[in-house]
Structure formats: structure tokens, C-alpha cells
Amino acid sequence: GMRRIWKEHLYKVLVIGDLGVGKTSIIRRYVHQTYSSNYRDTIGVDFALKVLNWDSETVRLQLWDIAGQERFGNMTRVYYREAMGAIIVFDVTRPATFEAVIKWKEDLDSKLILANGQNIATVLLANKCDQGREMTNSGIKMEQFCKDHGFVGWFETSAKVSSEYEQGSFVCQSTAICDL
Ligand code: GDP
Ligand code: MG
Secondary structure, three states, X not given: OOOOOOEEEEEEEEXXXXXOOOHHHHHHHHHHOOXXXXXXXXXXXXXXXXXXXXXXXXXXXXXXXXXXXXXXXXXXXXXXXXXXXXXXXEEOOOHHHHHHHHHHHHHHHHHOOOOOOOOOEEXXXXXXXXXXXXXXXXXXXXXXXXXXXXXXXXXXXXXXXXXXXXXXXXXXXXXXXXXX
């Protein structure tokens, strides 16, 4: 008969970006299929676990939410340590949060370098797409931005309107590209 070898993986995935862009909401939607217009700090979690079963492999994604430390605009090396992938989020209704994406990416890349000398795979999320698509309607511009700044790709998301939400495919892509 066929022998199945089960493999288990645990991966740390960082979710970063400015305050209010929807990081906690995205994690809640992805992990718990819920949405609320006010997550108070007391409800906030530091990380959430999403379990994916792929063929004979179990992948546990540990999504790290920066819960309240966004105001400093950077994180410590210790916080980033051992992450396998990252998600940088901006809010399509606030252009300043898109500008901040570059700063977050630079902070991440300067503090976390893989043993092979490369940066970790990072995807860009244009969140709150239920509020408008003016900023992202030029897909070509977004593609170029990803090339210029070393993102593996970008997705429009809405934590609010789940039908707009890509069922977490952005996380799958980000980890798949890491060649996990
Ligand atoms: P964080 O600071 O990045 O963790 O952002 P939160 O998840 O706390 O979200 C900030 C605010 O934006 C909250 O009031 C959310 O309900 C709201 N929000 C988050 N995602 C979306 C979205 O996709 N669409 C809309 N319209 N509002 C959102
Ligand atoms: Mg939050």
C-alpha cells in the first residue's frame, strides 16, 4: 500500500503596517471568519494560529500582529526573528499608509536576513478595497511598485466584506513562495 508521510511545519508570519490599516481585522477574518468594527486593544492578540492541511502536510501559520506598537514605525530585531514570511498592509483610503509601506519594508529587510543572505518573502495587501479602488485600479503601477521594492506580489483585500476577501490566498502564496 501507499505510505503517507505526514509532515508538520510551524511558520511565523509577520503582519505589519501603520495603525488602523486593518491588520487585526485581516487576521480575525482569516483565522476566525469574523469581523467587528471595533477591536479594542484589550481584545487584541499578539498572534493567532491558522492551520492549513495541504495533502500530507500540516502547516501552522503563526500570524504575528504588532498590536499597538505601530506608532513607533519600526520593530526590534527580536520581534522579527525567525519569521518565514511577512505581510505588509496599507489602507487604500489613506495614501500616507501606502507611503509608510516602504518604511516598513526597509525596517524589516534591514533587521531580518535569511541564512542564504536573502530577505524573507513579503506580500503587500491593499486593504479596505470595499471603500474604493482608486489607489489600486492601476494594477500595472502596483506591479511595478512590487518589483521596485521587493514584494513577491500584492492583493486587494477587505476584512469587512468577506466576498471581497481572497480566502487567505495571499498567505498561501506568501508561504508557498518561501518554498516551504
Ligand atoms: P490595525 O490597527 O491595523 O490592527 O487595524 P484594525 O484591524 O484595528 O482596523 C482599524 C479600523 O479599520 C477598524 O475600525 C476596522 O473595523 C476597520 N477596517 C479594517 N479592515 C477593514 C476593511 O477591509 N474595510 C473597512 N471598511 N474597514 C476596515
Ligand atoms: Mg491591531
